[in-house]
Amino acid sequence: MCGIVGYIGTKEASGILLEGLRKLEYRGYDSAGIATVLEGEIHCVRAKGKLHNLEEKLVGETNPARLGIAHTRWATHGKPEEYNAHPHMDMAKRIAVIQNGIIENYRELREELKSRGCEFRSDTDTEVIPHLIAEELSKAEQVAEEPLIEAVRQVVRKLRGAFAIAVICADYPDELIVARQQAPVVLGFGEGEFYCASDTPALIPYTRAILNLENGELARMTPLGVEIYSFGGQRLKKAPRTLDVNPVMVEKQGFKHYMLKEIYEQPGVVRSCLEAYVNSAWTSADHKNSPIRFDLPQSWYRNLQHVQIVACGTSWHAGLVGKYLLEQLADVPTTIHYASEFRYAPAPLVPHTLTIGVTQSGETADTLAALEMEKARRDNKSEEFEARLLGITNRPESSLGQLVSNIIDTHAGIEIGVAATKTFVAQLMAFYALAIDIAFHRQTIAAQQIEALLTGLSQLPAQIELILESQERYIEELAHDFAETQDFIFLGRGINFPIALEGALKLKEISYIHAEGYPAGEMKHGPIALLDAKVPVVAIAMPGPVFEKVLSNAQEARARDARLIGVTPMDEQDAADTFDTLIPVPHIDEILSPILTVIPLQLLAYHIAARRGLDVDQPRNLAKSVTVE
Numbered sequence: 001m002c003g004i005v006g007y008i009g010t011k012e013a014s015g016i017l018l019e020g021l022r023k024l025e026y027r028g029y030d031s032a033g034i035a036t037v038l039e040g041e042i043h044c045v046r047a048k049g050k051l052h053n054l055e056e057k058l059v060g061e062t063n064p065a066r067l068g069i070a071h072t073r074w075a076t077h078g079k080p081e082e083y084n085a086h087p088h089m090d091m092a093k094r095i096a097v098i099q100n101g102i103i104e105n106y107r108e109l110r111e112e113l114k115s116r117g118c119e120f121r122s123d124t125d126t127e128v129i130p131h132l133i134a135e136e137l138s139k140a141e142q143v144a145e146e147p148l149i150e151a152v153r154q155v156v157r158k159l160r161g162a163f164a165i166a167v168i169c170a171d172y173p174d175e176l177i178v179a180r181q182q183a184p185v186v187l188g189f190g191e192g193e194f195y196c197a198s199d200t201p202a203l204i205p206y207t208r209a210i211l212n213l214e215n216g217e218l219a220r221m222t223p224l225g226v227e228i229y230s231f232g233g234q235r236l237k238k239a240p241r242t243l244d245v246n247p248v249m250v251e252k253q254g255f256k257h258y259m260l261k262e263i264y265e266q267p268g269v270v271r272s273c274l275e276a277y278v279n280s281a282w283t284s285a286d287h288k289n290s291p292i293r294f295d296l297p298q299s300w301y302r303n304l305q306h307v308q309i310v311a312c313g314t315s316w317h318a319g320l321v322g323k324y325l326l327e328q329l330a331d332v333p334t335t336i337h338y339a340s341e342f343r344y345a346p347a348p349l350v351p352h353t354l355t356i357g358v359t360q361s362g363e364t365a366d367t368l369a370a371l372e373m374e375k376a377r378r379d380n381k382s383e384e385f386e387a388r389l390l391g392i393t394n395r396p397e398s399s400l401g402q403l404v405s406n407i408i409d410t411h412a413g414i415e416i417g418v419a420a421t422k423t424f425v426a427q428l429m430a431f432y433a434l435a436i437d438i439a440f441h442r443q444t445i446a447a448q449q450i451e452a453l454l455t456g457l458s459q460l461p462a463q464i465e466l467i468l469e470s471q472e473r474y475i476e477e478l479a480h481d482f483a484e485t486q487d488f489i490f491l492g493r494g495i496n497f498p499i500a501l502e503g504a505l506k507l508k509e510i511s512y513i514h515a516e517g518y519p520a521g522e523m524k525h526g527p528i529a530l531l532d533a534k535v536p537v538v539a540i541a542m543p544g545p546v547f548e549k550v551l552s553n554a555q556e557a558r559a560r561d562a563r564l565i566g567v568t569p570m571d572e573q574d575a576a577d578t579f580d581t582l583i584p585v586p587h588i589d590e591i592l593s594p595i596l597t598v599i600p601l602q603l604l605a606y607h608i609a610a611r612r613g614l615d616v617d618q619p620r621n622l623a624k625s626v627t628v629e
């Protein structure tokens with residue numbers, strides 16, 4: 001939440017900073033602001049609302065400054081008003097600060113500062129930082145060789161919480177100071193110019209040489225180079241790495257929205273996952289080597305008694321599919337927890353447990369905290385209770401990557417749309433591969449069944465393409481019927497229940513229509529009372545053990561006049577007779593079907609939101625990466 005970007009170098013900073021904000025706007029869009037050092041002064045412009053409001057304010061302005069910082073905000077402390085927008089400044093307006101995160105002890109710091117005569121101009125937690133830096137700077141100037149970084153270092157040691165900050169000072173026009181504690185910040189290296197940002201898309205147009213600042217680290221960036229220090233003041237030696245990413249990936253490429261582009265990228269994402277995960281030369285005759293190329297420690301498979309999954313939002317839905325797969329294929333009892341609940345009420349320790357954190361961004365505060373807590377409470381325990389932590393993420397270089405030594409990379413490419421689509425499908429692919437891998441090691445399913453699953457997985461990209469080609473237009477037209485609808489119900493059973501939840505979440509977050517996902521068999525225990533002719537019901541009905549049950553549950557809804565939309569295979573007569581509207585998907589083994597059934601639901605949510613004229617990629621109140629509790 002919140003995007004920060006900074007630049008120091010030889011070019012005009014403001015254009016680079018605004019372009020960076022454009023790339024980071026998915027992180028929050030309640031307000032935006034920019035501060036540069038120009039002719040010995042801080043020049044700060046801020047605007048409420050989306051970035052274009054700031055851009056409008058800057059029209060016609062020429063600003064040759066070569067140093068600056070900029071911010072796009074997702075409001076936590078203080079309303080989304082201009083006076084709360086970052087950058088925030090000290091009383092003398094010599095220091096400007098941007099922050100992503102939350103300063104938990106800001107109240108006491110604020111009171112202390114006020115008692116020393118400090119006047120506040122905002123309601124934010126961040127504003128304490130420039131005031132504190134101003135105090136420390138006057139002390140550091142007496143004693144330190146590099147006073148600005150020394151002042152920031154003293155201040156970050158007083159802050160509690162998760163934060164990434166960037167600081168400029170009118171009296172130090174050749175310095176940009178950056179600090180990180182539990183919130184992401186990446187540094188970019190150019191020729192005589194340097195960048196910082198909350199995420200790589202802001203840097204990709206300028207450089208591929210990047211360095212992730214780690215927790216408890218500060219950087220002093222000047223036109224001559226970058227120095228890294230620990231919060232303790234120790235100089236650290238670090239070298240940038242080369243980021244392997246194509247700038248085209250972060251453009252819309254002719255699609256109206258990133259979300260639609262990302263939906264269309266899903267066949268390619270599944271192919272990438274298959275290439276990365278599956279040994280294509282494997283046959284069922286090979287009893288020694290797993291068909292899956294995850295290099296997990298061999299000891300993890302031994303005595304595996306329990307898997308626990310922690311995640312939030314869409315990643316939690318992927319985890320729920322994962323639970324089903326791990327139990328049904330690998331025969332491991334699996335529990336799934338909302339990370340935000342687990343971290344304060346963890347389940348009792350079970351020996352030989354594998355804990356999986358699922359987070360596309362790798363930055364979700366609750367998921368990281370749940371994993372940290374799990375690591376800590378298993379520390380110094382006997383071998384049977386040792387922490388075995390696995391991360392499933394689309395950003396291996398993220399905070400999750402720093403926390404957990406075993407990572408499954410979901411290979412989806414950068415996702416910009418706030419509503420997760422391709423990263424969800426990629427997370428499902430990771431769980432299929434993991435369940436097959438564990439099943440192979442535990443010999444819980446026959447080698448021929450593994451072969452059949454791998455064949456089924458390899459057919460998915462073409463099947464997704466078929467859905468996109470044959471159904472998108474139809475779903476776009478169907479969406480017209482629902483532009484004014486107020487409530488939706490999504491039903492699924494077994495492995496498609498999480499897909500009902502995901503369909504409802506997609507619709508809620510981008511179209512603002514109230515939607516609920518239910519296990520179809522639960523409807524009659526209460527929610528059926530909601531139904532009437534105004535409430536459409538979308539049911540996922542895939543042939544398998546619960547196919548007829550779902551059709552019966554759908555009939556129960558029909559008897560209450562609900563309009564029934566079925567996501568079901570082509571040529572299923574019983575389904576055709578049951579539903580008012582069919583969205584056909586290819587025939588597929590039910591256990592693999594979530595990767596197909598979710599596609600029409602993503603398209604339905606997208607087209608309803610687009611039809612309602614909403615900002616699909618940046619829905620209200622949301623941010624792509626939830627880095628606060």
Ligand code: AGP
Pocket residue numbers: 312313314315358359360361362363364367418419420421509622623624625626
């Ligand atoms: C997905 O559409 C949502 N925007 C949201 O629920 C998201 O999945 C959740 O915040 C978790 O994010 P993560 O995967 O980056 O941890």
